[in-house]
Amino acid sequence: MTDIATQIDRAFAPLALAVQTARIPGGVLGVIDRDGNRALRVIGAAQSVPDQRPMTETTWFDLASLTKVLFxxxxxxxxxxxGTIDLDAPLVSVLPDFRQYNLDNWERKVTFRQCLGHQTPFPAVFPLYTYGRDPDLLRTFLLQHEWSAGPSVYSDINFILLGLALERLEGRGIRAMEPGTGFAWFADPGSAAATEDCTWRHRLLVGEVHDDNCSALEGAGHAGLFGTADALLDFAASKLDDAASDALIRTPLSARRTHGWERPYDGWSGGDRCSGDTIGHTGFTGTGLWIDFARGHAWTLLTNRVHPTRHFDSGIFALRRAVGDLINAD
Structure with a gap:
């Protein structure tokens, strides 16, 4: 197998090109193997407007939807x-008030496992934040809204509901829960990669969550976590070290998904050369983590591709695949 230094040197090339051609302000690429060897490469700016700050190996990133799998x-x-919950039990076993005014509907039959695998009819996108900024009222709205059933798609609603179940079980908000070693719900603006100049919050977001719904809810199960490349590699190392105890995150629920994670399919973010025993996930802000159990290594690509705006073709989808293919080129 190719040594880790060679892997990261060749995989860094497309990230460097994306920064040099101004597609992405900056990024960090990290690789770790089962023996604990790791390497990091960094390039570009953590913030480009209105001030310039360089990206570093210790820059904190808004991990966006990586929150779904990391937390x-x-x-x-x-x-x-x-034994506290049954994955095949409906969410109403913990959230009995979910759609409480219509006891005979599909929402009350949705299970924890279906939410983990995005096997529900919830819409792909829903702008909850446009209904106000009262987090308690928004939670009530979410639970009582009559959702239109559609095809099973990747939906943040699944993990927002799982987050509400966690809050109900623990009797506290998500931001009062321990986010995990090396992670946090906010980051020091001087140490964080900037994201978007937000049109409805009227400020550049640095160290506070980019996701609109998570911001309005003041913490949610689908987004909000911050971390560094080293924190992600530490997490990946724990999975590589104890793969047997994490069987469910490797157990397929569909052609594209396991419990929480994605698995390889044609055109997926991890590229075409990883093994079939690989899991991965991405975040809207330009983040991602992939763990290949058969090859015994993992990699993370962290960028601030939405800075200063999401309305720009950063090429992030092709970049992720190119990096994955070069990581696994041997």
């Missing part, structure tokens, strides 16, 4: 392992 999936599966 929410981990907690839900731990509760299932402890």
């Amino acid at each position: 929410t999936t981990e907690r839900i599966l731990a509760l299932a392992a402890a």
Whole structure:
């Protein structure tokens, strides 16, 4: 197998090109293997407007939807392992007031496992934040809204609901829960990669969550976590070291998904050369983590591709695949 230094040197090339051609302000690429060897490469700016700050190996990133797998999936599966919840039980076993005014509807039949695998009819996108900024009222709205059933798609609603179940079980908001070693719900603006100049919050977002719904809810199960490349590699190393105890995150629920994570399919973010025993996930802000159990290594690509705006073709989808293919080129 190619040594880790060679892997990261060749995989860094497309990231460097994306920064040099001004597609992305900056990024960090990290690789780790089962023996604990790791390497990091960094390039570009953590912030480009209105001030310039360089990207560093210790820059904190808004991890966006990586929250789903790093935090929410981990907690839900731990509760299932402890017997606190049944993955095949409906959410109403913990959230009895979910759609409480219509007891005979599809929403009340949705299970924890279906939410983990995005096997529900919830819409792909829903602008909850446009209904106000009262987090308690928004939670009530979410639970009582009559959702239109559609095809099963990747939906943040699944993990927002899982987050509400966690809050109900623990009797506190998500931001009062321990986010996990090396992670946080906010970051020091001087140490964080900037994201978007937000049109409805009227400020550049640095160290506070980019996701609109998570911001309005003041913490949610689908987004909000911050971390560094080293924190992500530490998390990946824990999975590589103890793969047997994490069988469910490797167990397929569909052609594209396991419990919480994605698995390889044609055109997926991890590229075409990883093994079939690989899981991965991405975040809207330009983040991602992939763990290949058969090859015994993992990699993370962290960028601030939405800075200063999301309305620009950063090429992030092709970049992720190119990096994955070069990581696994041997």
